[in-house]
Amino acid sequence: MSDELLLTFRSPPLPFFVESNRATYKPGEEHPNRTNLGVFDLLFVNKGTLYVAEDNSRWALEPGDVLILRPDRWHYAYQPCTEETVFDWLHFQTVGAWEETENQQQGTLRGDYYTYAIRLPKRMRLTYPDEAKLIFSQLHEAAKNCSHGAFWDRQQRFLHLLQMLDEGWRSDAAKASVSVAERTAAYLKLNYRSVITNSMLSDVLELHINYITRCMTEVFGCTPQQYLLYYRLDQAKLLLIKTDWNIARIAEETGFRQTPHFSRLFAAHTGMPPLKFRKRFTK
Structure with a gap:
């Protein structure tokens, strides 16, 4: 059940990067025991297996796996590493609203005509782990730099990572719903001064209005009208x-x-x- 959890952040404001680094555990070493850390802890395993728990949920993270631990829960290792384990960790936070729900459960946070709901899986296996490794390496380098420009560099690379996670977990059907909803919204924004009926919308998009409405409701939480x-x-x-x-x-x-x-x-x-x-x- 834990693998089906989604973390949703309503944006703006955007979640922001705090700090990051790469860690290596030798056999017998383990993730630290912490509670109420105050920031989200994003873990990405490069090598080996990391055994991590949050309250009563446990995960054995393997290469390519990403896990996001909440800022308000107890995090600990439920067993030491059995082999050399290399992983990237990243702390981030948000000043906006967020929630954790089961994948199939309708949450309370949705995007609308001017905001976006960033949805990140609690745990996922990355399809393109090499791209993530590069982003993490760049983030670690930028985190060491204290210049004004480094701040923007860190935030931009972090948002690229969030975008990759937000888009990567969706099924093809879910991606299709987002595409239809975004096309519908774009048409409505462009032509809002004119009369727009459901039949006109159906003709323009060449889709049945019931399908358009379902996609809009799933993505924006409202009908086209x-x-x-x-x-x-x-x-x-x-x-x-x-x-x-x-x-x-x-x-x-x-x-x-x-x-x-x-x-x-x-x-x-x-x-x-x-x-x-x-x-x-x-x-």
Whole structure:
């Protein structure tokens, strides 16, 4: 069951790199016993077998395996290494929301029209371990450098690693769902000022609307029409703050054909009518 766990981070803010290094254990040596470390501990085995536990879950990590240990649990070795074991470790943290769920369980954190849900497997076997080895080596070198430029180098390489993990675990079917959802979102953003029906969306994408809706719900947590509404309202917020246009023009510019309808939806979404929203953020 532990192998099916997913860690989800809603971004922004992005998780950030703290420190990393490569370690070698001789036969008889073992992973340290720690609790409430305060940072996520990502382990990647290059050689040998690493025997690691988190509370009551145990893993025997072999070459190519990645494991992410939580910052709020007890980590320890349930047995010493039986051969020379080489592994990379990396500590990272996030100031944003995160959760751990079973793979098939619907979590509470989802992406929407302006955020992204980074999903990382608790444990996975990398398809391209050599690429990971290179990234880790570069991270270790950058971690030794204290210059301003090294900070950006570390974070960029760390985000490359997260992207590889986020994309690598998905099945072909899951990757297809993400692709359909992203294509749908791109079309809705590009054409939000126009009337967009489900049948039009189906014709444009050449897919059944039920499949499109399922993909959007899985990836963004909403239907295509809900996504379109949220995006239109978000654009309306920007126009209320940035322009002195009247409400009727803003409604028209953001795809709403009737001003009263726009005002009702805006108030329901934000808790206040458009003019009050504008006054709250402008003088």
